[in-house]
Amino acid sequence: MFKHLFKLIWNKKKQNSLLITEMLVSFMVMFVVFSMVVNFYNNYKIPMGFEYKQAWLINVNNPPKFNNIDSSRMYYRNLRNVLMSMPQIVEVSYSSGNTPFTGSMMSTAYTYKGKKYDNVNFYRVDDHYKDAFKMNVLEGRWFGKQDEADAYEPVVINHTLKEKIFGNGDAIGKSLDDYDGKPTKNRIIGVVADLKYHGDFRTTESGLYNRPDSSFYKYVSRIIVKVAPSADAAFEGKLYKTVAGMMKQSSIDIEHFTQKRDNTNKEALTPIIILIILATFLIINVALGLFGVLWYNINKRRGEIGLRRAVGATGGSVSWQIVTESMVLATLSLIIGTFFAAQFPVLNLFDLPAGVYIAAIILSILFIYVLVLLCSLYPGKQAAAVYPAVALHEE
Numbered sequence: 001m002f003k004h005l006f007k008l009i010w011n012k013k014k015q016n017s018l019l020i021t022e023m024l025v026s027f028m029v030m031f032v033v034f035s036m037v038v039n040f041y042n043n044y045k046i047p048m049g050f051e052y053k054q055a056w057l058i059n060v061n062n063p064p065k066f067n068n069i070d071s072s073r074m075y076y077r078n079l080r081n082v083l084m085s086m087p088q089i090v091e092v093s094y095s096s097g098n099t100p101f102t103g104s105m106m107s108t109a110y111t112y113k114g115k116k117y118d119n120v121n122f123y124r125v126d127d128h129y130k131d132a133f134k135m136n137v138l139e140g141r142w143f144g145k146q147d148e149a150d151a152y153e154p155v156v157i158n159h160t161l162k163e164k165i166f167g168n169g170d171a172i173g174k175s176l177d178d179y180d181g182k183p184t185k186n187r188i189i190g191v192v193a194d195l196k197y198h199g200d201f202r203t204t205e206s207g208l209y210n211r212p213d214s215s216f217y218k219y220v221s222r223i224i225v226k227v228a229p230s231a232d233a234a235f236e237g238k239l240y241k242t243v244a245g246m247m248k249q250s251s252i253d254i255e256h257f258t259q260k261r262d263n264t265n266k267e268a269l270t271p272i273i274i275l276i277i278l279a280t281f282l283i284i285n286v287a288l289g290l291f292g293v294l295w296y297n298i299n300k301r302r303g304e305i306g307l308r309r310a311v312g313a314t315g316g317s318v319s320w321q322i323v324t325e326s327m328v329l330a331t332l333s334l335i336i337g338t339f340f341a342a343q344f345p346v347l348n349l350f351d352l353p354a355g356v357y358i359a360a361i362i363l364s365i366l367f368i369y370v371l372v373l374l375c376s377l378y379p380g381k382q383a384a385a386v387y388p389a390v391a392l393h394e395e
Helices: 002-011 013-045 069-084 129-133 159-166 214-218 233-246 257-300 302-310 315-341 343-347 354-384 388-394
Strands: 055-061 089-095 107-112 115-124 137-140 153-158 186-192 207-210 222-227 251-256
Touching: 013 257, 013 315, 013 354, 055 233, 055 257, 069 089, 069 214, 069 233, 089 129, 115 159, 129 222, 153 159, 159 186, 159 207, 222 233, 233 251, 251 257, 257 315, 257 354, 315 343, 315 354, 343 354
Parallel strands: 115 207, 153 186
Antiparallel strands: 055 222, 055 251, 089 222, 107 115, 137 186, 153 207
16 A cells, blocks of 8 residues: 555655655744744743732932942932831832843853853842842842851852752852852852743743942942832822932833833744744645645546546545545655754754754644645545546546
8 A cells, every 4th residue: 555655656756846845844944933832831831930010120320429338328228218118118129230021131151160151140139139029049048137247258049050050969158260260259158049030931041149249339220119019000109209309310210020021021922923923824825735736636636536436446545545645745754854853952953952842843743744634635535526437438
């Protein structure tokens, strides 16, 4: 049976090569689409790592200027006390500009035991940052007043960086050298859960949190405010007037992290939505082309089909032949496509986990088989409906 099918396919190799090429292109397109979809889904399943729904961000443009560091620390301590005195405010924290969902990044490299770790995001945050976002401390502790008298610079790392550097080992009390291997005075005091700073669909990255020194308060431009559920638009206006009244030379803007998260997710999803739309048009064209070619082949092979029916072939066997030929062509194209797709995890292209590519290959294979099956069922049914006498008479 299969030997006969391959002989029929070989006899029409020029025409079938075009079908195989169409299926191959469709497979590679769907492989790219499914790779992105699977990766986004895997990222979406990861917990956010912090609570943002009741958190607001106060952006300060042109912050106040101070003659000395002590004045700046005193100013922002007083500002925090004023804000904390408002009943709708639960927590206030000062942070560097790379807050969640802003798209702002600050990264550097660290060295540990001679091995360099690039693209480590670092954040300057104060003692109240953890409580403002209700971060989950996995090991050790967060910053506190006891760190002010410490001879070492306290740092907290996230789970991803801990796994990269220390694996299952203990990170507490260890120090990281700077990017060129020179010793530093930092010391790891805690490990926190990963925070998805770039939205639900982006990969979590290595992160390191620095407790700010005195000079940090000369350049404060981000104030994170944790508010109670009762905080409404009226309170937001009151908060704006309070901060603007204390920072008369500055431009104040208040944003909600929920809105920033939605905007970040839309930006992440836009490329894949565009790709899915383009892929849909391609698949529709391929499906119509496959359907049309099969229909044309049936009309060209009416004599052959009629002869098979005349010598005793049933309508079901004729229909099955048409469907099987299409599935064999699909299998040939998928063998070629799988070979090329398998190079992505082998070569670690685009730095995605191998499991994402494997899942994308499986989903793409299933998609092509289903597509070809659906496109060949009706032409196969039409072939089964050919009457031997009519077909032979036409010949």
